[in-house]
Amino acid sequence: MSSPAISLKNLHTFAIETVAEKVVFAESSQDILVAWRECQQRNLPFLLLGEGSNILFLESFNGIIVVNRLKGITVNEDDKSWHVQAGAGENWHALITYTLQQGINGLENLALIPGCVGSAPIQNIGAYGVELKDVCEWVDVLDLQSGLVTRFTAAQCQFGYRDSIFKHQLQHGHVIISVGFNLPKQWQPVMSYGDLAKLDPATVTAQQIFDSVCQMRRSKLPDPAITGNAGSFFKNPVINAAQAANLLSQYPQAPHYPQGNGGIKLAAGWLIDQCGLKGYRIGGAAVHQQQALVLINAENASAQDIVALAHEVRQRVGERFNVWLEPEVRFIGADGEKNAVEIIS
Ligand code: FAD
Ligand code: EPU
Numbered sequence: 001m002s003s004p005a006i007s008l009k010n011l012h013t014f015a016i017e018t019v020a021e022k023v024v025f026a027e028s029s030q031d032i033l034v035a036w037r038e039c040q041q042r043n044l045p046f047l048l049l050g051e052g053s054n055i056l057f058l059e060s061f062n063g064i065i066v067v068n069r070l071k072g073i074t075v076n077e078d079d080k081s082w083h084v085q086a087g088a089g090e091n092w093h094a095l096i097t098y099t100l101q102q103g104i105n106g107l108e109n110l111a112l113i114p115g116c117v118g119s120a121p122i123q124n125i126g127a128y129g130v131e132l133k134d135v136c137e138w139v140d141v142l143d144l145q146s147g148l149v150t151r152f153t154a155a156q157c158q159f160g161y162r163d164s165i166f167k168h169q170l171q172h173g174h175v176i177i178s179v180g181f182n183l184p185k186q187w188q189p190v191m192s193y194g195d196l197a198k199l200d201p202a203t204v205t206a207q208q209i210f211d212s213v214c215q216m217r218r219s220k221l222p223d224p225a226i227t228g229n230a231g232s233f234f235k236n237p238v239i240n241a242a243q244a245a246n247l248l249s250q251y252p253q254a255p256h257y258p259q260g261n262g263g264i265k266l267a268a269g270w271l272i273d274q275c276g277l278k279g280y281r282i283g284g285a286a287v288h289q290q291q292a293l294v295l296i297n298a299e300n301a302s303a304q305d306i307v308a309l310a311h312e313v314r315q316r317v318g319e320r321f322n323v324w325l326e327p328e329v330r331f332i333g334a335d336g337e338k339n340a341v342e343i344i345s
Pocket of ligand 2 (some may be wrong): 126127128129193220230231232233234235236255267268269270273290291292293328
């Protein structure tokens with residue numbers, strides 16, 4: 001194929017040099033459908049991209065990348081709630097800033113998470129005690145084959161920890177074009193996590209929570225504008241009660257969080273840290289010094305450096321704790337998504 005190759009370096013936060021045959025910036029559903037049909041006609045792979053903050057490109061992409069830039073925010077209200085509707089291509093953090101400026105609370109714990117509004121439901125983004133599922137009312141989905149839009153209620157989205165229907169039944173051939181939020185006027189602050197517990201529940205404001213979250217995040221997480229990364233590289237593993245009892249008898253200090261379904265969530269960052277891997281480096285890739293769960297592009301890393309480092313981290317943690325980490329980051333090969341666990345095993 002002798003097509004011009006477009007650099008993807010500035011379109012994903014790991015900032016690794018790689019290319020695609022074509023990149024389209026879509027401002028409407030129609031733009032997305034036109035690109036999709038071109039892929040069908042030319043038998044090319046199709047990939048939708050938000051801000052590329054949860055992606056690792058393993059190699060050049062042999063098809064068309066559609067960058068989601070569907071805009072627009074509207075606000076309606078009833079007695080109980082604000083109903084906010086945002087185009088999938090709106091920046092997530094900018095939406096939070098906007099709602100707080102309008103006096104609408106409820107998104108503040110999710111401040112500073114990179115990416116687009118339309119990507120937020122896919123892995124049910126979460127931080128500091130709140131997940132997208134707690135604020136999401138519905139998700140509008142474009143079926144690329146039929147061109148029809150269907151509204152999925154939050155319940156229909158099957159949200160779980162870093163999971164939703166958009167990673168399963170609706171992974172292919174479907175694009176999120178808009179998200180609706182239900183933000184109760186009777187605001188309930190969530191102050192269970194980290195430094196938020198130090199705030200005074202009697203006087204706390206959403207702006208204080210927002211500021212505190214931003215401060216905690218800036219102190220731990222690398223800024224992708226300076227250091228390439230995709231946030232937590234691995235998911236926090238959820239193990240069963242028997243395995244947890246065994247592990248905690250050996251490591252009583254291990255952070256652990258009982259889940260509703262009987263599983264116990266462990267802190268992958270702690271497990272990696274215990275293996276002495278902070279700062280560990282392979283080629284240009286490194287384990288972040290302040291947060292071991294984040295792998296960084298320290299110096300001109302290749303995708304192969306990141307994969308080799310992820311393999312080493314998974315291996316060391318697995319051998320020591322018999323807990324096998326799985327990537328949160330999505331791996332994209334020449335023709336589309338690849339199985340990330342298989343690649344780093
Ligand atoms: P992308 O990386 O562009 O896309 C992610 C996946 O979704 C891809 O498979 C893509 O094909 C698909 N996709 C994108 N848009 C659509 C669409 N409209 N319809 C269908 N499919 C689509 N995540 C958390 O949950 N909590 C955190 O605290 C957090 N902190 C982070 C901190 C840093 C520094 C970084 C770099 C990342 C962090 N992340 C966090 C991960 C990331 O921000 C989220 O996963 C975010 O939702 C990704 O948005 P994006 O627009 O960049 O998605
Ligand atoms: N820890 C260490 N060493 C480390 C890192 C963490 O000991 O190097 C310990 C901490 O001291 C703490 C525990 O591990 O006791 C958990 O750490 P932290 O509070 O930083 O949260 P996390 O589990 O590492 C998760 C999410 C983040 C989210 C934060 C805040 C996942 C995979 N990650 O990180 O989401 O921002 O909680 O809620 O669930 C992301 O998904 O990309 C992401 C950044």
